[in-house]
Amino acid sequence: MAGIGWKLQRLIDRGSLAGTIGAYLTGVAVTSAPWLLTTAVLTSLRIVARRSGTDFAVVERFLTVVYAVTVILSAPVHVVVSRYTADRLYDHHVAKIGAPLRRATALTLIGFALAGVVLVIAMRLPLAMAAVGAPLCAVIGAQWLMLSVGGGMTSPVIVLRAFGLGAPLGLCAAWALDVTFGFGAAGYLYGFAAGQLATLAVLIYGVARAIPGQADETARLAPAFREYRLLALSALAYYISIWADKIVVYLVQGGDAATFYAAIAAVSWFSVIPAFAWIYVQIETAFYRRFRAFYADIEIGAPLRKLQEGAEGIAVEARRILRGAGIVQASASGIAIVAAPLVVHAVGLSPNATPLFRLNALGAAAQMLTLLEVLLLYYFDLRRDALVISTGLLGGSAALTLLALALGWNPVLGYLVACAATSAAGVVLVRRRLSTLVLDTFQSQPFGLS
Amino acid sequence: MKSPDTQPPRTPGQRADVCLLVEGTYPFVSGGVSSWVHDIIRGHPEVSFAVLNVGSHPGAYGEPRYQLPDNVIGLHRVFCQETARPPLDGAARADLREEIRTLRAAADIRTEPSRVLAGLRRLHLEGAAEPASRLGILDDLASNDLPLNEFLYGRASFDLLTVLADRTASETPFLDLFWHYRAIHVPLLRLLAAPVVPAACYHAIATGYAGLLAAVWSRRTERPLALTEHGIYAREREMELARADWIRDAAEIDDGGFGLRTATWAPHISPLRKIWSGFFRALSRLAYAQSARIVTLSEVNRVKQVADGASAAKIDIVPNGVDLPDSGSPADDDQQPDRGLIALRPAPLRVGFVGRVVPIKDLITFIRACDLALHTAALEVRVIGPMDEDPGYAARCRDLVARLGRGQQIAFVGPMPPAQIYAELDVVVLTSFSEGQPLVILEAHARGVPAIATDVGACRELIEGREADDRAIGPSGFVTRVAAPKETAAALIRLARDPQLRRRMGAAGFRRVAAYYQRRDMLTAYRALYASLGASGADVSYSMGG
Numbered sequence: 001m002a003g004i005g006w007k008l009q010r011l012i013d014r015g016s017l018a019g020t021i022g023a024y025l026t027g028v029a030v031t032s033a034p035w036l037l038t039t040a041v042l043t044s045l046r047i048v049a050r051r052s053g054t055d056f057a058v059v060e061r062f063l064t065v066v067y068a069v070t071v072i073l074s075a076p077v078h079v080v081v082s083r084y085t086a087d088r089l090y091d092h093h094v095a096k097i098g099a100p101l102r103r104a105t106a107l108t109l110i111g112f113a114l115a116g117v118v119l120v121i122a123m124r125l126p127l128a129m130a131a132v133g134a135p136l137c138a139v140i141g142a143q144w145l146m147l148s149v150g151g152g153m154t155s156p157v158i159v160l161r162a163f164g165l166g167a168p169l170g171l172c173a174a175w176a177l178d179v180t181f182g183f184g185a186a187g188y189l190y191g192f193a194a195g196q197l198a199t200l201a202v203l204i205y206g207v208a209r210a211i212p213g214q215a216d217e218t219a220r221l222a223p224a225f226r227e228y229r230l231l232a233l234s235a236l237a238y239y240i241s242i243w244a245d246k247i248v249v250y251l252v253q254g255g256d257a258a259t260f261y262a263a264i265a266a267v268s269w270f271s272v273i274p275a276f277a278w279i280y281v282q283i284e285t286a287f288y289r290r291f292r293a294f295y296a297d298i299e300i301g302a303p304l305r306k307l308q309e310g311a312e313g314i315a316v317e318a319r320r321i322l323r324g325a326g327i328v329q330a331s332a333s334g335i336a337i338v339a340a341p342l343v344v345h346a347v348g349l350s351p352n353a354t355p356l357f358r359l360n361a362l363g364a365a366a367q368m369l370t371l372l373e374v375l376l377l378y379y380f381d382l383r384r385d386a387l388v389i390s391t392g393l394l395g396g397s398a399a400l401t402l403l404a405l406a407l408g409w410n411p412v413l414g415y416l417v418a419c420a421a422t423s424a425a426g427v428v429l430v431r432r433r434l435s436t437l438v439l440d441t442f443q444s445q446p447f448g449l450s
Numbered sequence: 451m452k453s454p455d456t457q458p459p460r461t462p463g464q465r466a467d468v469c470l471l472v473e474g475t476y477p478f479v480s481g482g483v484s485s486w487v488h489d490i491i492r493g494h495p496e497v498s499f500a501v502l503n504v505g506s507h508p509g510a511y512g513e514p515r516y517q518l519p520d521n522v523i524g525l526h527r528v529f530c531q532e533t534a535r536p537p538l539d540g541a542a543r544a545d546l547r548e549e550i551r552t553l554r555a556a557a558d559i560r561t562e563p564s565r566v567l568a569g570l571r572r573l574h575l576e577g578a579a580e581p582a583s584r585l586g587i588l589d590d591l592a593s594n595d596l597p598l599n600e601f602l603y604g605r606a607s608f609d610l611l612t613v614l615a616d617r618t619a620s621e622t623p624f625l626d627l628f629w630h631y632r633a634i635h636v637p638l639l640r641l642l643a644a645p646v647v648p649a650a651c652y653h654a655i656a657t658g659y660a661g662l663l664a665a666v667w668s669r670r671t672e673r674p675l676a677l678t679e680h681g682i683y684a685r686e687r688e689m690e691l692a693r694a695d696w697i698r699d700a701a702e703i704d705d706g707g708f709g710l711r712t713a714t715w716a717p718h719i720s721p722l723r724k725i726w727s728g729f730f731r732a733l734s735r736l737a738y739a740q741s742a743r744i745v746t747l748s749e750v751n752r753v754k755q756v757a758d759g760a761s762a763a764k765i766d767i768v769p770n771g772v773d774l775p776d777s778g779s780p781a782d783d784d785q786q787p788d789r790g791l792i793a794l795r796p797a798p799l800r801v802g803f804v805g806r807v808v809p810i811k812d813l814i815t816f817i818r819a820c821d822l823a824l825h826t827a828a829l830e831v832r833v834i835g836p837m838d839e840d841p842g843y844a845a846r847c848r849d850l851v852a853r854l855g856r857g858q859q860i861a862f863v864g865p866m867p868p869a870q871i872y873a874e875l876d877v878v879v880l881t882s883f884s885e886g887q888p889l890v891i892l893e894a895h896a897r898g899v900p901a902i903a904t905d906v907g908a909c910r911e912l913i914e915g916r917e918a919d920d921r922a923i924g925p926s927g928f929v930t931r932v933a934a935p936k937e938t939a940a941a942l943i944r945l946a947r948d949p950q951l952r953r954r955m956g957a958a959g960f961r962r963v964a965a966y967y968q969r970r971d972m973l974t975a976y977r978a979l980y981a982s983l984g985a986s987g988a989d990v991s992y993s994m995g996g
Contacts, residue, residue, distance in 0.1 A: 303627065
């Protein structure tokens with residue numbers, strides 16, 4: 001069990017309601033706080049801007065595109081870097097972490113700065129906005145990298161502290177620059193950027209403190225991209241799939257429709273937070289314990305019968321988590337569907353968004369379950385299977401969204417069907433793979449290596 | 451003579467009269483079985499031979515130690531293992547993972563169950579104990595329908611492993627069982643996939659992997675098989691397995707879920723040893739079943755072979771033979787009982803260990819025995835033979851001599867020409883754990899040198915005689931128990947103190963060799979054997995006797 005897993009288990013083992021709630025709140029904090037706080041800031045900015053009469057649409061559209069681009073392009077990088085880091089921690093070669101991570105961070109900053117330049121040109125941002133738009137892209141791209149590595153190396157408190165500082169700072173700065181100094185829409189972008197920069201600074205500081213002092217400057221990250229290429233591709237496919245329907249809407253119906261659609265989707269994703277937290281706690285505690293016990297049994301010399309029992313235990317645990325996540329998510333989705341009008345109104349969207357929000361919430365639920373399946377496949381290093389699910393989700397989402405639009409239906413229907421179908425396929429695949437865990441573990445061993 | 455090489459036959463596809471199948475020995479290891487094989491080939495110049503050497507992995511042996519005679523038309527090599535690849539970096543590991551994944555997918559598309567797997571299942575679970583089933587198992591194995599990758603990565607082979615685990619090793623660490631399962635079968639499958647060397651008949655010089663391959667080729671080509679066993683292969687492997695430190699057994703102690711479990715190693719005999727041992731015994735039974743004739747060196751070994759499943763009716767005893775110094779006839783020797791006697795020397799007694807410095811020879815016991823004897827008698831001890839086969843063991847032996855402070859009296863002189871060896875010895879000592887019919891004793895006796903040997907293989911027959919007439923000649927040395935340095939030391943002291951005893955024993959040895967162990971008799975017997983098996987170069991009608 002990883003460090004956070006022990007802490008969660010201790011909270012649960014207290015047997016009190018407070019302990020259990022504390023564990024799940026920790027899950028919420030770790031899995032959703034950065035995204036929750038960022039979305040909350042963006043939503044708040046929209047509300048503040050509407051009240052002050054500032055045209056926030058350009059800023060909102062730009063930030064939507066920046067988040068889409070950074071999340072997609074950084075996905076392969078942060079998956080590979082975090083896996084590389086985890087492996088070096090596991091094999092006790094911690095000195096090989098620092099130098100590659102520094103280089104990856106520098107390259108990420110440079111790469112996303114260049115991507116930002118392309119974006120501000122492509123979106124024809126005014127110069128005042130463009131000046132901060134490109135650096136903001138770099139800051140957000142680097143945040144993803146720090147989040148992925150920091151999640152494994154630092155305390156969740158560092159992440160919470162970073163976003164806890166950056167979110168209100170960004171909100172306050174934006175408000176001040178617009179209302180007090182009259183910067184208008186650009187002020188929102190500068191203020192938001194200031195908050196994100198503060199977040200990144202705290203994250204880098206926290207990760208830097210967690211990295212061992214000694215550094216092997218000869219350690220290289222490039223080979224890890226080849227080693228983990230399937231993981232990288234899988235992550236890339238999954239993250240594109242999150243945006244695939246929105247991109248299709250953008251290409252078919254234009255920017256305004258896509259921004260509206262994306263805003264609804266962003267809010268609907270709040271409904272998966274409870275399930276995320278539940279999954280996180282379960283994976284880090286009960287499932288991880290089963291998982292470790294199985295491999296420890298192999299190493300310690302357990303007989304076949306015990307290994308088969310361990311594998312069956314893992315399969316049972318995986319089914320329990322899938323079932324539990326489904327139940328938690330169904331509850332959250334039900335609440336979201338019932339409360340849809342209130343939510344839509346609260347976040348400043350038009351009442352027309354209510355049915356879309358409901359369908360999006362259902363789609364997000366299915367996509368969340370798909371993510372759980374991908375994570376389970378990652379757990380057993382079934383990279384190709386994870387890639388199949390991710391690309392299936394991506395292809396299905398894009399194709400069915402397009403089909404829905406072609407048929408004159410709401411595009412979210414295509415997204416919903418694609419997510420549901422992929423999720424169902426993922427369940428089947430996970431169950432099948434876990435049913436042959438002992439066979440796969442042994443018969444995948446190479447032969448003839450020193 | 452041809453230069454030693456590992457080239458294919460001079461004429462590709464040319465059929466040899468006899469294909470000799472050896473495991474790890476000729477022509478890459480000197481002494482013992484290799485000398486015998488070389489002698490057989492040289493002794494049959496009218497017969498063309500192909501030699502198939504079953505080696506562990508490429509590079510395990512150096513250059514050939516023997517010049518191949520002209521009647522060897524091909525030297526072929528098959529290896530049980532590939533040379534291990536070096537550790538892979540992360541990217542190469544990822545490539546390998548994908549390669550294995552592809553192989554696994556390909557391995558599980560078979561529609562018909564593998565006959566080889568079916569044969570292996572019967573081999574392990576039934577042990578080829580039923581004579582009626584043995585040829586069926588061989589036919590299954592001879593089908594060679596199980597590619598190595600399918601075995602390594604396929605579901606069906608794993609299913610067989612789980613059956614083995616359930617039935618024979620239910621409490622054994624499965625990880626160990628898994629790797630042993632691979633280690634047992636990969637050599638087998640590599641051999642089954644080897645192309646057949648065409649020959650009029652096959653002659654395996656052991657059971658084991660070479661014997662199995664010979665039996666399989668014999669089934670495939672419908673050509674006859676002869677088997678010669680010097681030692682009893684399966685029993686020698688059992689002895690090695692009993693001492694093998696690469697087999698472990700774990701008993702798990704559960705601490706009640708605190709995650710602090712540890713492994714302890716159970717003292718009982720591991721099922722893994724039993725699986726290996728059963729496997730080698732089954733291989734022997736298969737080779738016995740397919741052999742038209744089984745040649746053994748001694749009555750002792752014949753009894754063991756019958757006990758291990760060989761048909762008594764197939765077994766012939768053909769002792770090893772050596773040339774007398776000037777090829778006199780046994781009748782002449784009887785009339786000249788003192789012929790060949792060594793000159794008696796007052797002291798010190800010149801003691802020789804002649805053979806490979808490997809664990810099965812138990813040189814440690816020899817050194818300890820010499821050390822004990824040196825407290826009482828003057829000895830000049832020589833260890834004569836190659837020391838490169840097991841350098842670690844050779845180093846242990848040298849260390850022991852050094853620790854005992856016997857560096858002056860016990861010398862490691864390495865290999866020597868056979869003609870020189872016995873002229874400089876008063877007694878030969880053999881402390882082996884296992885032997886067939888050691889040529890060393892015969893060669894020593896041929897020169898009137900007595901021997902002290904452990905009671906293994908045919909040693910007692912060589913020293914005390916096999917039949918009544920033979921026993922009447924008198925003892926030609928001493929027989930001791932295995933790993934009994936005090937007994938060996940006592941025998942050395944007796945010979946050192948009693949030159950007349952040494953003289954009588956040496957003379958008895960000479961007479962015994964002259965009467966029963968001449969090379970020409972052995973060659974005649976094998977010429978007859980080859981003729982009976984249809985080897986075109988040999989045309990003597992088959993007539994062998996015990």
